[in-house]
Amino acid sequence: MKRFLDLVAERQSDRDYDTRPVEQEKLERIYEAARLSPSACNAQPWKIIVVDKPEIRYAIADAASNKIVGINHFTKKAPVQLVIVEEKANLLSSFGSWSQHKHYPHLDLGILAAHIILAATDEGLGSCVIGWFNEQKIKDILHIPNSKRVLMVILLGYSTQSHRTKKRKSLSEILSFNTY
Known part of the structure; x- marks a missing residue:
């Protein structure tokens, strides 16, 4: 657990990258971490x-x-971009989404993103999750069907930023026991 907490503390949103290409072996391990990401009813809607x-x-x-x-x-500086497209969930996940009034694919894609960015950190890479973009332009560029949603772009590369101290709420502000 100590190594995992170190990894979480180390990970940050990097907004400056050098021009060095990322080694294919590192990318393949990140892709494998993404592939192994859990999802509701194993729908893997991505x-x-x-x-x-x-x-x-x-x-x-x-x-x-x-x-x-x-x-x-800064997005032009990252040598790799992962464009994350929401795919249709399987029948069981879709039923769960409908019956529970929660869109499980969005939860699944958040988990997927966490796997990717933590794997990137473990490989010595920087990352940044981008949610602000012109979705239609990206669809046009990558020939993504209009029926699909692009939910995020994840940048990967060697960061040139120094590590920043995280500013987070205290546990007492975000955690309660047995009641709100």
Whole structure:
């Protein structure tokens, strides 16, 4: 458990990457961690599109940047982007979503993202989960059917940022026992 807590403490959202390519062996271990990610009723409602060709990466980065708000301009620096597409859940998961008024695929994709970013940290890589982007532009660039949803883009690469101390709420602010 100590190693896991160290890994969690080490992981941060990195917004600056060097130009060094990521070794294929490291990426394959990250992909395997994603593949092994749990999901409701084993639905595995995801497709991961690996974007590593510079011209496509830059187009995805442009779809994630916003000059007016001034965000995500760093996305061009990451040598690998994982575009996470929500796929249809299986029948049991879909029924559970309907009956419990929860969209289980969104929970599953959050777990998937956690596996990816922690595996990346374990490989000595930086990562950042991007949720602000022009979804239609990304669909057009990657030929994703309009019936699908792009929920996030995960950047991977060698970070040039120093480690930051995490600012988090105390346990007493987020934890209670046996009642709200």
